[in-house]
Amino acid sequence: MSKLAGKVVFIPGGAGNVGEGIVRAFLKAGAIVAVPSRKAEKLEELRSYLGDIATTERFIPIVGEISRVDDAERIRDQILQQFGKLDAVIASLGGWWFGNKSITEVSITEWQQYLDSNLTSHFITARTFLPILREQKGASYTLIGGAAAEVPIPNVSLVSIPAAGQLMLAQVLIAENKNSAVRINEVIIHSWVATRASQEHSQPSWITSDDIGEFTAWLASDAASMVNGSVLRLYEKPTM
Numbered sequence: 001m002s003k004l005a006g007k008v009v010f011i012p013g014g015a016g017n018v019g020e021g022i023v024r025a026f027l028k029a030g031a032i033v034a035v036p037s038r039k040a041e042k043l044e045e046l047r048s049y050l051g052d053i054a055t056t057e058r059f060i061p062i063v064g065e066i067s068r069v070d071d072a073e074r075i076r077d078q079i080l081q082q083f084g085k086l087d088a089v090i091a092s093l094g095g096w097w098f099g100n101k102s103i104t105e106v107s108i109t110e111w112q113q114y115l116d117s118n119l120t121s122h123f124i125t126a127r128t129f130l131p132i133l134r135e136q137k138g139a140s141y142t143l144i145g146g147a148a149a150e151v152p153i154p155n156v157s158l159v160s161i162p163a164a165g166q167l168m169l170a171q172v173l174i175a176e177n178k179n180s181a182v183r184i185n186e187v188i189i190h191s192w193v194a195t196r197a198s199q200e201h202s203q204p205s206w207i208t209s210d211d212i213g214e215f216t217a218w219l220a221s222d223a224a225s226m227v228n229g230s231v232l233r234l235y236e237k238p239t240m
């Protein structure tokens, strides 16, 4: 029997580079997988990248903007109406910034944009979906973050600062929910990730998006019931 059969899982950021591997792993493990994106075309592309596994009725693409409260609540209500429950959220939101300039050169518009995409999106997702997970036996909530949360890198401020905020958001959520049924964990990836987008220059030591998918699918399964309130760091793989 597949380890996540019958579980209803929501993967915001699932149409992104890392998200694709997460969606694939959860579908392979038998879950019902709902994936939002602001763009219908991205969901159609995701469906074609996933291949046969996405032809199942267990793949549920939803057009919507998870960083807007009204859209997030509409998506939550759609999932509850369709399936009557939610078992897990894996939030793989926010992306890299290629601005390559010092923090004093960053405009207010850029600052606001990256706070919204990389931090407020996580806040709205947690605010909207955690309350229904608290009612579900065996539920879990996993946030995906990057090394920039912990390592200051010059000229990457708009990734680092929201990422550090996201890590603290996770730790506050863990502290506030420690007596509830939902297991909350943060996975920080201290490696570049080999994805479809990076395949031409990926290195063998890089963690792949499928590795992250397999790890987070295990984390959401009953086999990981002892992993709760943890900040888990994944580093590059040995190459020999």
Ligand SMILES: NC(=O)c1ccc[n+]([C@@H]2O[C@H](COP(=O)([O-])OP(=O)(O)OC[C@H]3O[C@@H](n4cnc5c(N)ncnc54)[C@H](OP(=O)(O)O)[C@@H]3O)[C@@H](O)[C@H]2O)c1
Pocket: 012, 013, 014, 015, 016, 017, 018, 019, 036, 037, 038, 039, 042, 065, 066, 067, 068, 092, 093, 094, 095, 096, 116, 117, 118, 121, 144, 145, 146, 147, 163, 189, 190, 191, 192, 193, 194, 195
């Ligand atoms: N790629 C790497 O090498 C790497 C390495 C270490 C850690 N990570 C971490 O992995 C996570 C995902 O990164 P990624 O490379 O997969 O990024 P990505 O390809 O840019 O995907 C990011 C996802 O976030 C969503 N998103 C961004 N801004 C949003 C907004 N304002 N409102 C709603 N949704 C928004 C996008 O949704 P739409 O579908 O609507 O566009 C997209 O699906 C991040 O936490 C990152 O730090 C990545």
